[in-house]
Amino acid sequence: MAGLTETGDKLNEFMPSEDGRKPVVVVDNVHVEYRVHAAGRKAPGTGRSLLNRTRGLRTVHALKGVSFMAYENESIGVIGSNGSGKSTLMRALVGLTPPSQGAVYAASRPNMLGVGAALIPELSGEKNIMLGGLALGFGKAEIDELRDDIVAFAELEEFIDLPMRTYSSGMQARLKFAIAASKQHEILIVDEALAVGDQRFRQRSEARIREIRENAGTVFLVSHSMKSILDTCSRVIWINKGVLQMDGEPKEVVAAYRDSRK
Ligand SMILES: Nc1ncnc2c1ncn2[C@@H]1O[C@H](COP(=O)(O)OP(=O)(O)O)[C@@H](O)[C@H]1O
């Protein structure tokens, strides 16, 4: 797969953490450039498009040489203002966005939380649990077994036989989170998924993220909620305008980020 090298061998070349944990993800000088067609402007007063004259390929340099290593059992918060490159970095980790320079090495394929693409709004919540479960690699029998827990976690008992399109966005988000989090992921990426639910759901989601991490997973959590980050993460990286601004103790990085926004 472009942009993601799934290999344990390569990772052996990298040093373990100070307390002896193995690196599971190595991000090595990653650059991502998007090529975007700049929209044409209308000629004033004419409504005619100046597209042909002003159109051109623009390059957005979204990540500019980001490097870090993630170890087993880490829960890494990813913070930064809008447009700083957090989602781009997460997509590079799962191999969806190939780096234009540099590389990502991972011990196993990271999963992005969100089975959204696999779900079908016309189908019931029930059927979507089956679809999402299959997309995560579960067999039918396993999904049948997980079903009740997923429904309970999503708090959708009364609605599970209704088409998903009738759900509010919060209900849909809960269902997606519940499906994705039913699996013990080795490397899990959660990009802004906690922003939608109410406080109780957020707390249970955070607890589930901690559980995944305790069971030897590595979790990346992108969030604008500094509370979620502080409650959940053992380490925080701050991405600013495409560069790694700071990487360290959650309290210190969050404080520095907050200071920068005053
Ligand atoms: N698919 C894309 N095509 C073109 N530009 C993109 C695309 N995705 C993101 N960008 C641009 O890359 C930069 C980083 O975006 P993103 O990674 O979404 O930041 P964040 O998640 O931190 O808000 C922004 O300037 C954004 O406009």
Ligand SMILES: [Mg+2]
């Ligand atoms: Mg984003």
